[in-house]
Amino acid sequence: MVHSDSAEPNVREAQPAAPPLICPACGGANAPDAVFCANPACRKALGGFAYVREELKKETRWHEALADRVVAGIGKPHFLGVHLLWFLAWTAINTGVLVMAPRFDAPPFALLGILLAMETIFITGFVLISQNQQSKYDAKRAELDYEVNVQTFRKIEELETTLQLVLARLDARDAAGGNAQD
Numbered sequence: 001m002v003h004s005d006s007a008e009p010n011v012r013e014a015q016p017a018a019p020p021l022i023c024p025a026c027g028g029a030n031a032p033d034a035v036f037c038a039n040p041a042c043r044k045a046l047g048g049f050a051y052v053r054e055e056l057k058k059e060t061r062w063h064e065a066l067a068d069r070v071v072a073g074i075g076k077p078h079f080l081g082v083h084l085l086w087f088l089a090w091t092a093i094n095t096g097v098l099v100m101a102p103r104f105d106a107p108p109f110a111l112l113g114i115l116l117a118m119e120t121i122f123i124t125g126f127v128l129i130s131q132n133q134q135s136k137y138d139a140k141r142a143e144l145d146y147e148v149n150v151q152t153f154r155k156i157e158e159l160e161t162t163l164q165l166v167l168a169r170l171d172a173r174d175a176a177g178g179n180a181q182d
Ligand SMILES: [Zn+2]
Pocket: 023, 024, 025, 026, 027, 028, 037, 038, 039, 042, 043, 044
């Protein structure tokens, strides 16, 4: 039953005071008492929180990720600019304004119509997939909000009970002190 106590303090010294906080969003290590992520591109609140976007990203399939990127691209003014240039060039070539290029789609531009109809079908599909993703995200966030609200409510109830106990004890102590002074 010989036990060496001398090794114990060394083990304690070797252990760090607290493990670094790992950011759930970017995975970066932070100081144990940090509140927000030190990564300037991230800056998320640290702690036992689940992040809706990160959680959904894990479940996202390739066509959903592609739809989000396509819809983000469509939402930019470049999309309109590219189409404007495309229609101008198409019209100029096929009406004979640009003489050096051969005409390939005489007015009323049947080929252009088919291409645009195809583009519309794909864009509609991507927008719908992206909207489904967005509503999934909203539902998940509402669920998390509700969960946090319930937890906060329970914590406040717990605090109220504790506070009432403390007040009752203080009252009892005051009453005892008053009786002793009388
Ligand atoms: Zn981070």
